[in-house]
Amino acid sequence: xxxxxxxxxxxxxxxxxxxxxxxxxxxxxxxxxxxxxxxxxxxxxxxxxxxxxxxxxxxxxxxxxxxxxxxxxxxxxxxxxxxxxxxxxxxxxxxxxxxxxxxxxxxxxxxxxxxxxxxxxxxxxxxxxxxxxxxxxxxxxxxxxxxxxxxxxxxxxxxxxxxxxxxxxxxxxxxxxxxxxxxxxxxxxxxxxxxxxxxxxxxxxxxxxxxxxxxxxxxxxxxxxxxxxxxxxxxxxxxxxxxxxxxxxxxxxxxxxxxxxxxxxxxxxxxxxxxxxxxxxxxxxxxxxxxxxxxxxxxxxxxxxxxxxxxxxxxxxxxxxxxxxxxxxxxxxxxxxxxxxxxxxxxxxxxxxxxxxxxxxxxxxxxxxxxxxxxxxxxxxxxxxxxxxxxxxxxxxxxxxxxxxxxxxxxxxxxxxxxxxxxxxxxxxxxxxxxxxxxxxxxxxxxxxxxxxxxxxxxxxxxxxxxxxxxxx
Numbered sequence: 001x002x003x004x005x006x007x008x009x010x011x012x013x014x015x016x017x018x019x020x021x022x023x024x025x026x027x028x029x030x031x032x033x034x035x036x037x038x039x040x041x042x043x044x045x046x047x048x049x050x051x052x053x054x055x056x057x058x059x060x061x062x063x064x065x066x067x068x069x070x071x072x073x074x075x076x077x078x079x080x081x082x083x084x085x086x087x088x089x090x091x092x093x094x095x096x097x098x099x100x101x102x103x104x105x106x107x108x109x110x111x112x113x114x115x116x117x118x119x120x121x122x123x124x125x126x127x128x129x130x131x132x133x134x135x136x137x138x139x140x141x142x143x144x145x146x147x148x149x150x151x152x153x154x155x156x157x158x159x160x161x162x163x164x165x166x167x168x169x170x171x172x173x174x175x176x177x178x179x180x181x182x183x184x185x186x187x188x189x190x191x192x193x194x195x196x197x198x199x200x201x202x203x204x205x206x207x208x209x210x211x212x213x214x215x216x217x218x219x220x221x222x223x224x225x226x227x228x229x230x231x232x233x234x235x236x237x238x239x240x241x242x243x244x245x246x247x248x249x250x251x252x253x254x255x256x257x258x259x260x261x262x263x264x265x266x267x268x269x270x271x272x273x274x275x276x277x278x279x280x281x282x283x284x285x286x287x288x289x290x291x292x293x294x295x296x297x298x299x300x301x302x303x304x305x306x307x308x309x310x311x312x313x314x315x316x317x318x319x320x321x322x323x324x325x326x327x328x329x330x331x332x333x334x335x336x337x338x339x340x341x342x343x344x345x346x347x348x349x350x351x352x353x354x355x356x357x358x359x360x361x362x363x364x365x366x367x368x369x370x371x372x373x374x375x376x377x378x379x380x381x382x383x384x385x386x387x388x389x390x391x392x393x394x395x396x397x398x399x400x401x402x403x404x405x406x407x408x409x410x411x412x413x414x415x416x417x418x419x420x421x422x423x424x425x426x427x428x429x430x431x432x433x434x435x436x437x438x439x440x441x442x443x444x445x446x447x448x449x450x451x452x453x454x455x456x457x458x459x460x461x462x463x464x465x466x467x468x469x470x471x472x473x
Contacts, residue, residue: 028279031300063076084360097342170208217283220283243287248288306319369464382436405451407436410440447463
């Protein structure tokens with residue numbers, strides 16, 4: 001028999017650290033049930049997406065790429081260059097606001113259902129561990145077992161498979177960073193010719209192996225900032241995985257279940273204190289203590305509790321998706337003022353993004369007067385030297401490109417010839433001279449408009465400043 005305890009000492013330490021400050025290893029049960037099946041189906045779809053996204057190309061662009069070194073990004077087939085960094089930042093802000101809205105409404109459900117760390121851990125590495133080491137009890141026994149042939153065989157097999165999958169994930173991660181086409185080239189030329197990249201790949205492999213073989217759920221508890229953000233965003237109206245303490249405790253608290261027992265008028269709560277919800281939890285918490293930092297809303301405890309309730313003839317739903325308000329006052333889910341505020345901000349940001357993308361050019365030019373150079377007299381003309389940079393954001397070459405100027409009687413001469421080619425996804429840069437008759441200059445500094453033409457069509461404009469003699473004005 002065990003009555004409900006009001007002890008809140010669980011809030012003073014995380015579940016993976018014992019009283020001595022050492023790592024407390026988690027041995028979760030194999031989860032089963034309808035929620036787990038739904039999460040498994042979603043997880044495998046997301047895994048397929050995560051592993052395929054860097055190898056899918058749309059209109060010549062990688063579907064997802066985050067090339068930080070070259071400052072090139074691709075989101076859903078749309079390329080982003082350093083000149084588009086404001087757009088990329090806007091997309092990231094939208095992601096943060098959307099996640100905040102999702103968290104205010106549904107708690108840390110992202111962690112249990114969508115986070116790559118959780119998906120890799122629970123749907124790849126953990127399932128391999130269950131397959132090799134067995135369920136909770138078998139794993140505990142195996143850890144305490146001396147190093148027999150069976151233990152050595154199981155450990156070596158598990159560590160080998162973990163290393164192979166970590167290496168596979170590291171390659172996919174590298175494809176996101178440098179691009180899948182570049183990854184193919186590195187594979188074709190071999191590690192010896194790309195030693196730096198190969199060492200980086202091995203480092204990534206070691207990091208992933210360390211995370212999924214040892215660090216595990218501590219990534220969510222210690223490293224991930226989203227868990228801390230949850231404490232700010234979640235309130236008593238947020239839907240979380242919740243234990244119905246009113247039903248579970250009732251008047252006299254939790255008690256073990258006796259065979260064929262009728263609890264209808266006993267005052268005993270429906271919780272039979274079997275602790276199966278604790279044993280199945282991948283972060284090792286007791287959901288009956290309420291909302292906790294470690295809970296990722298993975299629903300494993302819901303499935304386990306429903307199974308137990310069905311087995312003892314009590315109603316399901318003792319642990320379920322609910323808010324504290326619903327548990328306390330039977331209040332249904334309400335789209336609160338705070339949620340509406342986040343939704344309005346998100347809608348505004350999406351509108352701004354849509355307008356920004358619509359106005360985004362496929363070619364972007366920058367023209368600057370050569371630093372440290374003054375004007376020069378060329379007969380009756382004043383001459384300035386300029387540099388240009390033109391980014392071609394498209395996947396095709398831009399042929400027959402020319403620089404033109406609209407200022408009266410001005411002459412423009414590009415070093416290297418008047419016509420040039422801008423390669424696909426390349427940056428073209430060079431130098432040119434502008435001459436303007438002295439009589440056409442009205443002030444010391446004159447704003448000029450430089451037009452970029454290709455195949456007889458204007459594709460971009462750039463402005464710059466022409467410097468003339470001060471004594472004329």
